[in-house]
Amino acid sequence: MSEFRGFQRDAIQFLADLAANNDRAWFQPRKADYERLLKEPMEQLCVALSEQFAARGVPLEADPKSSVFRIYRDTRFAKDKSPYKTHLAASFPLKGAVQQAHGNGAYFHFQPGEMYMGGGMWHAEKPRLDAFRAALMKKPDKVRAAFEDPGFVKVFKEVKTEEALKRVPSGYPAEHPMADMFRWKDVIFGKRLSDAQVLSRKLPETLADAYAAALPVLRFLATLG
Numbered sequence: 001m002s003e004f005r006g007f008q009r010d011a012i013q014f015l016a017d018l019a020a021n022n023d024r025a026w027f028q029p030r031k032a033d034y035e036r037l038l039k040e041p042m043e044q045l046c047v048a049l050s051e052q053f054a055a056r057g058v059p060l061e062a063d064p065k066s067s068v069f070r071i072y073r074d075t076r077f078a079k080d081k082s083p084y085k086t087h088l089a090a091s092f093p094l095k096g097a098v099q100q101a102h103g104n105g106a107y108f109h110f111q112p113g114e115m116y117m118g119g120g121m122w123h124a125e126k127p128r129l130d131a132f133r134a135a136l137m138k139k140p141d142k143v144r145a146a147f148e149d150p151g152f153v154k155v156f157k158e159v160k161t162e163e164a165l166k167r168v169p170s171g172y173p174a175e176h177p178m179a180d181m182f183r184w185k186d187v188i189f190g191k192r193l194s195d196a197q198v199l200s201r202k203l204p205e206t207l208a209d210a211y212a213a214a215l216p217v218l219r220f221l222a223t224l225g
Contacts (some may be wrong), residue, residue, distance in 0.1 A: 118190030
């Protein structure tokens with residue numbers, strides 16, 4: 001078994017300081033601190049999670065090389081030219097699922113005041129969103145079974161959407177019992193974590209247990225292609 005030594009509280013302070021000093025002149029002399037406090041522990045977390053997934057039979061992938069998002073922002077088309085993200089994150093895709101940008105899988109977010117875990121289908125491309133709406137029309141019981149699974153609901157309470165249409169799109173029945181889901185642009189779920197949970201060496205177990213509970217939803221979303 002690999003050793004996950006956990007995040008230090010100084011990692012939270014580093015990101016808070018970065019948010020106040022988001023420029024290369026501040027970051028470059030402190031890059032070694034970033035790697036020690038954030039990058040290396042996140043990579044350790046991925047290794048530990050991979051072992052936890054295997055032990056539980058959870059078909060998610062956690063890889064220290066591919067799961068962790070870069071700290072560097074893509075500013076090519078952004079008005080905000082700040083060079084660094086003020087959070088650290090990692091994604092854990094479902095094995096065997098078709099991988100797409102912002103696709104289907106689990107997610108961990110480390111940011112001062114915004115610690116959370118979750119997952120789902122974020123900013124779905126139109127074909128997948130159409131497939132989701134078609135499933136609501138043709139297989140509503142299957143959709144309900146995934147999102148109302150007792151284990152999932154116990155951990156995540158509800159599925160949320162960051163953006164939604166103001167009304168049910170044309171061609172879909174407004175009187176449908178799950179009509180609000182036609183308006184969704186993404187299908188995401190999440191649960192906030194305390195600093196104590198994130199700083200605990202038990203974090204891999206905490207995340208693995210939660211992601212195991214999310215499998216009914218993740219597996220359903222994987223059927224959308």
